Amino acid sequence: xxxxxxxxxxxxxxxxxxxxxxxxxxxxxxxxxxxxxxxxxxxxxxxxxxxxxxxxxxxxxxxxxxxxxxxxxxxxxxxxxxxxxxxxxxxxxxxxxxxxxxxxxxxxxxxxxxxxxxxxxxxxxxxxxxxxxxxxxxxxxxxxxxxxxxxxxxxxxxxxxxxxxxxxxxxxxxxxxxxxxxxxxxxxxxxxxxxxxxxxxxxxxxxxxxxxxxxxxxxxxxxxxxxxxxxxxxxxxxxxxxxxxxxxxxxxxxxxxxxxxxxxxxxxxxxxxxxxxxxxxxxxxxxxxxxxxxxxxxxxxxxxxxxxxxxxxxxxxxxxxxxxxxxxxxxxxxxxxxxxxxxxxxxxxxxxxxxxxxxxxxxxxxxxxxxxxxxxxxxxxxxxxxxxxxxxxxxxxxxxxxxxxxxxxxxxxxxxxxxxxxxxxxxxxxxxxxxxxxxxxxxxxxxxxxxxxxxxxxxxxxxxxxxxxxxxx
Numbered sequence: 001x002x003x004x005x006x007x008x009x010x011x012x013x014x015x016x017x018x019x020x021x022x023x024x025x026x027x028x029x030x031x032x033x034x035x036x037x038x039x040x041x042x043x044x045x046x047x048x049x050x051x052x053x054x055x056x057x058x059x060x061x062x063x064x065x066x067x068x069x070x071x072x073x074x075x076x077x078x079x080x081x082x083x084x085x086x087x088x089x090x091x092x093x094x095x096x097x098x099x100x101x102x103x104x105x106x107x108x109x110x111x112x113x114x115x116x117x118x119x120x121x122x123x124x125x126x127x128x129x130x131x132x133x134x135x136x137x138x139x140x141x142x143x144x145x146x147x148x149x150x151x152x153x154x155x156x157x158x159x160x161x162x163x164x165x166x167x168x169x170x171x172x173x174x175x176x177x178x179x180x181x182x183x184x185x186x187x188x189x190x191x192x193x194x195x196x197x198x199x200x201x202x203x204x205x206x207x208x209x210x211x212x213x214x215x216x217x218x219x220x221x222x223x224x225x226x227x228x229x230x231x232x233x234x235x236x237x238x239x240x241x242x243x244x245x246x247x248x249x250x251x252x253x254x255x256x257x258x259x260x261x262x263x264x265x266x267x268x269x270x271x272x273x274x275x276x277x278x279x280x281x282x283x284x285x286x287x288x289x290x291x292x293x294x295x296x297x298x299x300x301x302x303x304x305x306x307x308x309x310x311x312x313x314x315x316x317x318x319x320x321x322x323x324x325x326x327x328x329x330x331x332x333x334x335x336x337x338x339x340x341x342x343x344x345x346x347x348x349x350x351x352x353x354x355x356x357x358x359x360x361x362x363x364x365x366x367x368x369x370x371x372x373x374x375x376x377x378x379x380x381x382x383x384x385x386x387x388x389x390x391x392x393x394x395x396x397x398x399x400x401x402x403x404x405x406x407x408x409x410x411x412x413x414x415x416x417x418x419x420x421x422x423x424x425x426x427x428x429x430x431x432x433x434x435x436x437x438x439x440x441x442x443x444x445x446x447x448x449x450x451x452x453x454x455x456x457x458x459x460x461x462x463x464x465x466x467x468x469x470x471x472x473x
Contacts, residue, residue, distance in 0.1 A: 023260065023453055027282030030262035030274050037342040038319045044209045045274065045343055051265035053459045057447035060440040062462070063231040068469075069378035073102050076355055076468045079193040081202045083357055083370065084108050085136075086220055087186050088400050090116065094153060095138045098131040099190070102373045106179055106190060107131055107142060109153045116183065117155060118190045119176040125149045125160075142176070151176050186216035206270050206353060213344075213361040218388035220400035222417040227408055228381045228430055230437035232356065232373040233465070235381045238429050239350070239358060239369065240461065242275055243454040246283050248428050253281040254288055254296040255317075256348075263456050268464050268473065269354040271457045277346045277364075278318035293317035297346075322346050325364055334392035337363070352457065354464055363390070379437060385426075387417070 023029060031048065034041050062068050084099035090110040097108045098121060105121035107130060121129050123144040130142045141158055143150040150158045155176040160166055179190040182199025184207060189199055200207065228235050238244070245258040252258070257276035264272040278297055280287040288296065294309060294317035311320050322342035329345075330337040337345070344362050351359045358369035366388045374380040384403070391397040404415045413423030450459050467473040 024282050027257065027260045027280070029260060030257070030276055033257065033260075033276045033279055033318075034343045034347075036316070037322075039322070039339075039341045041341045041343040042212060044212075045341075045349065047264075048262060049264040049266055049272075050453065051456055051460060052452060053265075053456060053463060055450075055452055057445075057449055058459065058462055059447055060443050061446065062465070063234050063437065063440045064378050066378060069231075069373070070376075071469050072465070073104070073373070075471070076465065077101055077104065077192075077373070079191070079196060079468070080355055081182060081189045081191045081199050082355065083187045083189045084118070085188050086400060087183065087188060087216070088219060088397065089136050090188070092138065094140060095136065096131070096153075097136050097188075098134050100134050100372075103376055104192070105129060105131075106192075108181070108188060108190065109142075111154060116181050116188055117153075118179040118181050119151075119155050120179070123147075123149055124174055124176065185210060186218065202269055203353065204270070205266055206351060206359075209266075209270075209351070210359075210361060214390075215359070215361060215388065217391050218366065219391055219397045220386050221389040221398070222387040222415070223384065223401045223403040224386075224406060224412065224415045224418060225382060225384045225403045226406040226412070226430070227374060228383050228433055229379060229408065230381055230433040231378050232371050232381045233461070234433055234437055234440075235383055236352070236356060236358065236369070236371045237458045237461065238433060240271070240273065240352060240457040241451075241455050242273070243451060244432070245281075248432060249425055252425070253283055255279070255293050256281060259283060259454070261454070263453060265456065265460045268467070271352045271460055273348070273350040273352075273457065275348040275350075276318075276343075277348065278316065278321055290315070290317045294320055297321055318342055318346060329363055333390045334394065335390050336393070352461070354461070366390075383430075385412075 031046065034045065082101065084106065085097040085108060089097050090108065093110050093112045093114065095110045099106045099108060106118050107121045108116060108118045110116055119142065121131055123130060123146070125144060125147055128144050128146040130144060131137070141150050141152055148161045152158045155178060157171040157174045160169065179192045180194060182189045182191070184199060184203060242258045242261040245252050245256065255278060257279045259282045260276070262274040264274070266272060278293055280293065290311045294311055297317065309320060309324055311317055319342060322345040325345050326337040326340060340363065346364050347362060348365060349360060349362045351361070353359065356371040360367045368386045368388060370384045372382045374382050406412055406415055411423055412418055412426040413420040415423070464473065
């Protein structure tokens with residue numbers, strides 16, 4: 001008799017090769033789906049790197065234990081690369097961006113030679129912050145608002161009021177402490193530690209995967225931020241798997257492949273999620289026709305479809321929607337999309353970069369997520385969603401959108417420029433997070449069970465966290 005949890009009687013995997021053979025047996029794989037597209041995907045989307053990482057349960061105290069949280073700040077947030085802003089947030093000399101994570105704070109400043117430097121946002125006199133909150137600005141120096149100690153934008157000490165009283169302070173030895181700075185894809189990253197790999201080494205193989213996706217040539221069209229009542233790991237794990245779609249987002253089953261999503265683990269710091277749009281979920285008892293699939297596809301540009309969009313003989317919903325979006329988005333962003341594959345136009349391609357960045361290189365959902373612990377509470381997280389639209393091929397790039405903060409009890413649909421249907425999806429996700437965070441503490445077993453394939457990225461993520469906490473990364 002077959003196990004109710006494993007109704008197909010499939011064997012437990014013992015390797016990545018075995019894992020590749022026991023994915024959802026009720027529908028085509030992602031590679032089988034895209035192989036039938038009119039404009040096929042680029043080579044980077046035809047590769048697979050599944051990982052079987054064992055089936056051991058994962059402890060739940062890592063999501064709320066104060067001592068674990070404090071260790072994560074010391075061994076992860078003070079020692080890893082993390083993106084702080086886009087290049088266009090600080091376009092001119094003197095422009096700065098204040099970045100905060102947990103109780104840490106940094107000021108990232110564009111220099112006169114157009115390089116970028118990052119300084120700890122704390123005066124060396126009596127520790128007052130130079131900039132009191134996160135955001136952008138511009139100035140000729142970094143001046144303490146308490147006593148007026150002032151540093152140049154390159155971190156050298158400029159002046160001390162009543163300097164006669166500070167003979168013991170050597171200006172040559174009183175530069176502001178710095179974090180390392182790196183730049184890739186239009187993003188500015190910092191690493192508070194002077195040790196460890198370069199940004200290029202840390203991100204590998206992401207730059208190679210993105211070499212034909214001009215992520216740098218985009219602007220921030222929408223920026224939404226929301227505080228969530230959960231741990232920073234809890235929050236991002238909700239977006240590392242599609243297993244929850246069946247229960248949490250039943251409206252997505254019509255038009256989205258969920259159980260047949262492809263999961264790849266490329267390195268310690270980079271994993272991928274690759275999901276098809278315009279297909280039936282393997283869970284649907286009564287599959288939709290291609291015309292019905294087209295009518296139910298939910299994309300960020302859903303409202304652009306207009307009337308009269310139909311599936312012709314021999315066509316699929318995927319082909320029709322991709323063709324339509326090439327035209328609509330090409331006109332909207334004043335760029336040529338004629339050679340962009342069907343998959344890049346409509347599918348969900350999601351890269352996770354440890355410890356907290358999620359990148360979508362596709363054009364219908366051109367997003368980037370960021371997750372950060374807030375203050376010293378392991379149960380609070382700041383979640384940001386940025387839409388990065390292509391810059392026009394002619395003319396200046398639009399200015400970056402200001403962040404819009406959605407209150408914890410408000411819907412994402414209230415954010416300007418946010419598609420209401422997508423807002424509802426994010427509301428469903430964040431409603432789960434409150435219950436999950438509380439459920440961790442209520443757990444009788446103290447552990448959680450993870451799927452071997454569909455939740456492999458979560459296990460991978462937690463294993464990398466453990467490597468950092470053990471000093472092995």
